[in-house]
Amino acid sequence: MRILGIESSCDETAVAIVENGQTILSNVVVSQIDIFAAYGGVIPEIAARSHLEAILPAVHQAFQKAGLVTDSGQDDWSKIDAIAVTHTPGLLGSLLVGTLTARTFAILNHKPLYAVHHLKSHIYANWLQASLLPVFPLIALIISGGHTQIVKMSAHQNFEIIGTTRDDAVGECFDKIAKILGLPYPGGPSIAKAAKTGNSSTYSFPHPMPGTLDFSFSGLKTAVLREVQKATEKPISFPSSQLAALLTDQQRADFAASFEQTAVDILIEKIKLALKQNPETQSLIIAGGVSANQRLRHDLQIFIEQQNSKLHNKINLFFPEPRFSGDNGAMVASAAYYEILSNITPSDPYTLNIMPRSEIK
Numbered sequence: 001m002r003i004l005g006i007e008s009s010c011d012e013t014a015v016a017i018v019e020n021g022q023t024i025l026s027n028v029v030v031s032q033i034d035i036f037a038a039y040g041g042v043i044p045e046i047a048a049r050s051h052l053e054a055i056l057p058a059v060h061q062a063f064q065k066a067g068l069v070t071d072s073g074q075d076d077w078s079k080i081d082a083i084a085v086t087h088t089p090g091l092l093g094s095l096l097v098g099t100l101t102a103r104t105f106a107i108l109n110h111k112p113l114y115a116v117h118h119l120k121s122h123i124y125a126n127w128l129q130a131s132l133l134p135v136f137p138l139i140a141l142i143i144s145g146g147h148t149q150i151v152k153m154s155a156h157q158n159f160e161i162i163g164t165t166r167d168d169a170v171g172e173c174f175d176k177i178a179k180i181l182g183l184p185y186p187g188g189p190s191i192a193k194a195a196k197t198g199n200s201s202t203y204s205f206p207h208p209m210p211g212t213l214d215f216s217f218s219g220l221k222t223a224v225l226r227e228v229q230k231a232t233e234k235p236i237s238f239p240s241s242q243l244a245a246l247l248t249d250q251q252r253a254d255f256a257a258s259f260e261q262t263a264v265d266i267l268i269e270k271i272k273l274a275l276k277q278n279p280e281t282q283s284l285i286i287a288g289g290v291s292a293n294q295r296l297r298h299d300l301q302i303f304i305e306q307q308n309s310k311l312h313n314k315i316n317l318f319f320p321e322p323r324f325s326g327d328n329g330a331m332v333a334s335a336a337y338y339e340i341l342s343n344i345t346p347s348d349p350y351t352l353n354i355m356p357r358s359e360i361k
């Protein structure tokens with residue numbers, strides 16, 4: 001079964017064609033990072049306009065790259081079984097562009113339309129190109145630009161949120177701290193790069209909300225800001241946007257490394273608690289943009305190996321391929337494939353609406 005997946009919830013216009021939820025025939029991602037690097041963050045109005053320009057060429061490219069073209073070189077819709085689209089959660093204007101595009105193609109080509117929750121798609125990125133598939137019951141740690149959640153799944157389509165952030169998402173925290181340190185947008189990759197030459201034990205930062213599965217990252221951001229003020233000998237009243245220029249390269253690297261290690265340690269502490277509270281867990285899945293972080297991958301791998309040497313019940317750890325960590329259309333198609341296998345009713349292409357906010361389901 002071939003599914004065309006469309007994703008436009010934030011600042012990536014992405015279209016992919018995926019076979020049976022796993023095999024990638026094409027995966028087109030048009031990123032707006034270059035546009036927003038100049039602003040230091042996403043401007044919703046500009047994101048929506050950029051999606052409008054990129055979406056139809058991206059659909060066409062997805063067909064071309066998959067080799068699904070008619071003799072006259074047109075996109076061959078007869079080779080597509082269903083269309084899947086992110087309709088929630090995300091930026092209102094951005095979601096509208098992808099959803100209206102999917103609705104239109106579904107009507108024109110008489111294809112079933114699947115409306116997929118964005119966080120569900122991040123989870124199903126772990127099914128893409130996988131030689132070994134996750135097994136239930138599983139725990140998914142969703143760490144992205146807008147969300148930080150621990151979700152328990154006893155089967156496909158069964159989601160129970162067992163931990164969530166009370167304030168900022170971890171990806172947002174990376175982005176905000178990068179700004180304080182004068183590192184470019186998006187903050188995650190630039191902090192990871194700067195951290196390579198830094199010493200992670202130079203500064204110590206708090207681990208909020210110990211003993212619970214909930215997270216809090218806004219205090220961590222403030223703690224880093226206070227340490228930067230101290231290191232630059234500036235008062236709280238000094239404009240934070242001017243602090244970065246006063247840091248040496250080594251201080252910047254040490255802050256990046258110390259913060260990255262703290263964020264990774266917090267995530268692993270929460271996972272440790274979630275696994276302790278759910279000893280029947282078979283698989284641990286990491287999902288969302290922050291799952292690209294190499295320090296996290298390394299430290300979690302070691303943690304799970306240690307756990308498995310002690311436990312009767314071995315846990316398999318899954319990370320998406322780094323190209324599927326961030327937003328992409330392939331994960332939307334994969335999530336929809338398992339909706340089809342679960343006999344979920346397709347959406348009405350004449351009425352499907354978007355929702356900027358909603359819980360995973």
Ligand SMILES: Nc1ncnc2c1ncn2[C@@H]1O[C@H](COP(=O)(O)OP(=O)(O)OP(=O)(O)O)[C@@H](O)[C@H]1O
Nearest residue numbers: 144145146147171187188189288289290292293327
């Ligand atoms: N190597 C990395 N280390 C840490 N964070 C990273 C890395 N690469 C990307 N990120 C972070 O991932 C986030 C983007 O992830 P993603 O695209 O999944 O988020 P989003 O789609 O904007 O938000 P959501 O999925 O919650 O709607 C950004 O905050 C970015 O800084």
Ligand SMILES: [Mg+2]
Nearest residue numbers: 144289326327
């Ligand atoms: Mg995302």
